[in-house]
Every structure is written in C-alpha cells, then in structure tokens.
Amino acid sequence: MSSKTADQLREELVEVAHKLFAAGVMFKGEHANLSARFDQDQMVITRGGNVAKLGKEDFAIVKLDGTVVEGHIEPVLAEVVEMHAAVYRARESVGAIIHTHAPHVTTFAIAQQPIPVVYEPLLRFGITEPVPVVPWAPRGSTESVNGIVDIVKGHPGLPVVILANHGLLAFGANPLATAQIVTTLDEAAELIINARLIGGEKPLPDAAFSKVQEHMKQFAPKAMA
Ligand SMILES: [Zn+2]
Secondary structure (H helix, E strand, O other): OOOOOHHHHHHHHHHHHHHHHHOOOOOOOOEEEEEEEEOOOEEEEEOOOEOOOOOOOOEEEEEOOOOEEEOOOOHHHHHHHHHHHHHHHHOOOOOEEEEEOOHHHHHHHHHOOOEOOOOOHHHHOOOOOOEOEEOOOOOOOHHHHHHHHHHHHHOOOOOEEEEOOOEEEEEEOOHHHHHHHHHHHHHHHHHHHHHHHHOOOOOOOHHHHHHHHHHHHHOHHHHHO
C-alpha cells in the first residue's frame, strides 16, 4: 500500500503522463486515464480523457465503491472510474493503473491477438505469459469490467491486459512501474509486428523464464531500492 499523500500521487501521475508522451506510446487522440491507489480504499484519478496538458488540478479522489470524495468527475468518465476501481478491488497489490491506446499494443487489440512473450524485457516486468485479450464490450460496461476482473483474478502475476478493439489496461505497483509496463509492452508489440515482416518472431527458450527469475532474485534488493 502506498503511504504517499494524494498530492504526491498527483505529482507522480502527471510526471508519468509526460513520460508516456516522451516515449511515443500515446496515440494521436492523446487519450488516457491514470490513477493511483490512495489510503487503501480510495484512488486519485484523472478527471478528463485528454492528458496532453495534464496538471495536478485535473484529478479527483474517488472511493473504490465509486463515491467521489473530492473534485468533480465528468459524467462520461463515471464508467472509467469503475474500470479502475474494480481492478484495485480485485488485486490488493495494484498501486496504479493506466489505460491508453498505445499504438502497437492497440494494433494487437484491433486484431484481437494476444501478445506473445518473445521480448526478454517483458520478463523483468513480470510478464511471463502471453498478454491476453479481454473480449469486446462497451468501455466501462459491467460486461467489459467483469471480463477484465476475470483475467486479473485468473492470472495473478499478470500486470496488463489488451482490451479488444480498443487499447490496453496496465496495473502495477506504482505509477512509474505501470508506465514502464505500458512502454515495454508497446516496444514488444512493435518489434513483433516488424518481425512478422521478416519471417516472424521466434520463441524464447523455456529456460529463459527460470533464468530471468533466478537473476532477478539475486538482484532483487538492488532492483527494489
Ligand atoms: Zn480508451
């Protein structure tokens, strides 16, 4: 659980939004919503859909049951609130969530194809199984949210899902880690699309998965600092 203040979390989320633009994972519509868990059962969440000029004043504080504690949520975004709240409720270790339309991951979303784990850096972010596609349903609808929650619960280590015909939803320990999941998965997606032009991606050997786990254990104290 984060012991940071709401203000610190707002600051981190603004910084992370800028990093997403700098990394080239924001698509042309500049659409995203970002949140961070605050006080265990509340979250700080963006109030609008366009984050190009996101500032600290553009957030609301909402309880995980949907009650707005501070700030005004645009009615059109009430459905986004539930998409985030449901993931926090389903997995206690989630500290931040990002939804966006990163172009290469969204290409897989449009094709309704899972992203295979053929890019080693994914392993370091805990992505050790193909990133699944949540079946399409209107954004924020009960059906869509239930589809996300089923995967969050059924794949305990997985920190990201693809939303069919839409985009992605990433959920990590904190805002920066979550942004890294978004950028690394978009790199993977771009590389796989390129690889398919020259004969297709090749699988990592099974041993890669255990080797990376061992390596990360060995360096865990440093990595966590
Ligand atoms: Zn969206």
